[in-house]
Amino acid sequence: MKTQTVYKPTEGLVKRDLTYCPGCTHGIIHKLVAEVLEEKGLLDTTVGVASVGCSVMSYEFFNCDMQQAAHGRAPAVATGIKRVRPEATVFTYQGDGDLASIGMAEIVHAAHRSENMTVIFVNNAIYGMTGGQMAPTTLIDQKTTTSPMGRKQKDTGLPLRMSELLATVPGATYLERVSVHDPKHVRKAKKAIEKAFDVQTNKQGFSMVEFVSTCPVNWGINPTDSIKWAVDHLIPYYPLGVYKDATKEDTNES
């Protein structure tokens, strides 16, 4: 009988166990990014930047050159890499505490300068690594270890929507929010990643894909219900879709 390969693990990930909790969608997102880099033949010429958060160990997982940045600074580190190695593909992989809180200035200014890089933004509405504290993205009434009575608008504000915010920055080229809660959305998410890296390959500037993600452990919800919670609560507040696509507009490169 003739055998045919219909699926094999991506070369884009190092062959070792991931360190993420069971049911955490960081793993799916890793696989998608890795597959896209492999399929586009970019692995050998890519530098990834790991941020500080649960994905800090991603420098151990992505099968390409990697740098590990300080908390929030990944877009600045990526800027440094890309400016001296413009021929390399450069991406950052950042959580919402990293990108939307401590690293707000770096992400806004990387977009503002339209750095030719791709940002993978994993929004699980909580600080995963440090044990489930409130993030700027935490929903109203969501309980965390530093909002034990549920987040209230008074004193902590309303959750920040980063794709919408960055859409107001003139330099941002491509911004899309996706989810990985079912196979259909996983396929769609992969398309978004492909598009984002194409923007970079075509030297069109700053691209970001925001993932609505889960953190079963710190949400205190089992993995299946976490997916449901993301669909029922996160996606309504963080609607999926393309927030900016300036690839068809003229770039102002001279």
Added chain:
Amino acid sequence: MAKVLMKGNEAMALAAIKGGCDAFFGYPITPQNEIPEYLSYHMVNEGRVFVQAESEVAAINMVYGAAGAGARVLTSSSSPGIALKQEGISYLAGSELPCVIISVMRGGPGLGGIQPSQGDYNQITRGGGNGDYHLLAFAPESLQETVDIVKQAFDLADYYRNPVIIAVDGLIGQMMEPVDIDKEVPKMKLDPKNWAAEGKSGERGSRNTIVSLHLDPYDLEKHNLKLKKKYDEMIQKEQRYEMINMENAEVAIVAYGTVARIARSAIETLKEEGINVGILRPLSIWPFPRKAFNELPESVHSLLTVEMSLGQMNQDVHLADKCRHNIEFYGRAGGVVPEPQEIVDAVKKIVRGRN
């Protein structure tokens, strides 16, 4: 080549270009603005990288990325800006990345002032970043010495895979002095940067990672010990200093940077009055030139540390001297530059006290 008259900050910027600097990342702050201003034109003209970052925090992290990708990288700033860069500096040292940092010191603490100061000696030599690390730190006194050390700094940074910091006070940054920018400086034999994460895993056949994270304490300790070996080598090889007029001196002034220059005029005046005074001038402030203290002649009975701070290097002087001499201190702070006469008076007070 002939000497040309240049402003300190611009001379340092040009020296960086001559030293093979590939990229500059910085943020405006007085009194070092001429450095980025000069480079914003000349780096771009030479097809090299210049980025005005959104903050010193971003700038030092851009340095990290570019250095991690194997480039020769420079940043410059002044006191409050260097304070902001400390996190990134610790990451650079931890990840063993080479880079050159120029600090044009001004008065502090806080926003302080914009006049020349040496109040950042502790910031430069002890650092505010976390963990067990050191920077190779130089504090030159003239424009020529500054230019020479800036050029060498890129080699030294690459050789040790460690940040090198050059600390000058605002006076050196702002003054004009004749300088030979093409003066030969020693070149080091350097290995290719096979460790760089620059997007060449295919060509290399393996992937590189730039990391300062070591979760296993035994791993981290091993890493700390590896760093320590480098620092020990620096202590062995990089103690740089000058002994001036030390023969038969009864007092040795310990001073660096601009203050050493002022001390040079002070000892001339003292000589005319029959008081023989030498100068021990550290060029490297980390490693501190402890060796020099073993070379002090028997004739020296007292040391006088003079600083444009209220006594920061003086602690190192005490440590290096190991109680062999009487040590006195004279300092001005806040951006006030001491007059030669003040140093003359401070020396005379010591001499009179003994008679």
